[in-house]
Amino acid sequence: MNLRDHVAAHPLLRRHFRFLTVTDLVPEEFRESQVESLYNIDTGWANLLKAWRFDEFALDPSRATLAIGLTGMDGDTIKNKYLMDKYDIQINKTSRNTVLFMTNIGTTRSTIAYLLGVLVKIAGDVDERVADMSTPERRIHDKRVRSLTLELPPLPNFSCFHQAFRGRSLDGRTETRDGDVRSAFFLGYEDGNCEYLTMEETAQAIKNGRECVSAQFVIPYPPGFPILVPGQVISAEILQFMQALDVREIHGFRPDLGFRIYTEAALEQAGQANAVWKAQINSTAAQVESE
Structure with a gap:
């Protein structure tokens, strides 16, 4: 949870990034446990056991989904332009407004520290770019942010077979x-x-x-x-x-x-x-x- 906590507490990072929680990813009707976060600083991982025991869907805590819509960039851009090409960070998958990081038994504190440093650099680049924008450019940027955070395309249900x-x-x-x-x-x-x-x-x-x-x-x-x-x-x-x-x-x-x-x-x-x-x-x- 060190990674999630640092992003939530860092004043620069939390303006641009947010790790999604159980409430973001699992609808309430599938969460009998009513657990909202798998980790609690007071009770540790007790919520994880409760969620896995009672809920129809439970999250894997080793996978961390980062919402990046506030940067004005989509997941594919963050992945290729920054994480892979510039900083040699491989990620599991992207969506329109998220990237998914996977941790494992080989993940070290220095690995987490490196990723946090990279996210700080990306957030700083975004701030610098926005500060240099003209008024029309800022309107375009804000429209892009709204598109990635609020105006999400409606995911259609399966229609039917002919x-x-x-x-x-x-x-x-x-x-x-x-x-x-x-x-x-x-x-x-x-x-x-x-x-x-x-x-x-x-x-x-x-x-x-x-x-x-x-x-x-x-x-x-x-x-x-x-x-x-x-x-x-x-x-x-x-x-x-x-x-x-x-x-x-x-x-x-x-x-x-x-x-x-x-x-x-x-x-x-x-x-x-x-x-x-x-x-x-x-x-x-x-x-x-x-x-």
Whole structure:
């Protein structure tokens, strides 16, 4: 906890950085213990044991998530421009407004001291840069800070799989929300089964009532988790999230081409094949029951 405590107590560091706590990362409904911090100066690690025993989700105290939005820089910039390229510090992952540090049995006090010194230098650089800004530049900086701290893009819920790739229960009779990603993935191997729609064209198609179905994984980085998988219907909420993103890499999406989606003819053909399979399953189940 030495690292977290020093950042919280340092007047310069706490203006720009903050380590996220249990309350930031785990919603209250999943914290039966009502623990807000894993470590307490009076009781030590007693809260950690309580959280791990009773809560549905518990944090690993060896992983420290640092919020960096107040610097006006995103996680990828902090990681590459400063931590890795300038100070040779390797980190676990980044998000739009955080970086994740991992400690282990080999982490020493000097390691922590070095990291704290680097954070002080970064915070000092930010202060110097802001002090030299003109009024218009300061407005841009403040807008960037608001974007990284308050105006976060709404994370969309999973939409659904298209009917052609909808899963079934083990007996084949009940439709589930699961999807047959394998069939959807390999259907996209044939170029004739796919087409490209730009983000604007996709939004218009959805508005007109068409189900646009992703033919590949779409993965913004950071943080590197898919917001679309093969066979998933593209929703208006997913489009809003994509439009709000300001990350450098989105695997599976090119702004000049747009989304790779299945043609309506390919979806109809896949749906017919799925219907035949369902009929065969139901027929087999009926025969078993009659016997």
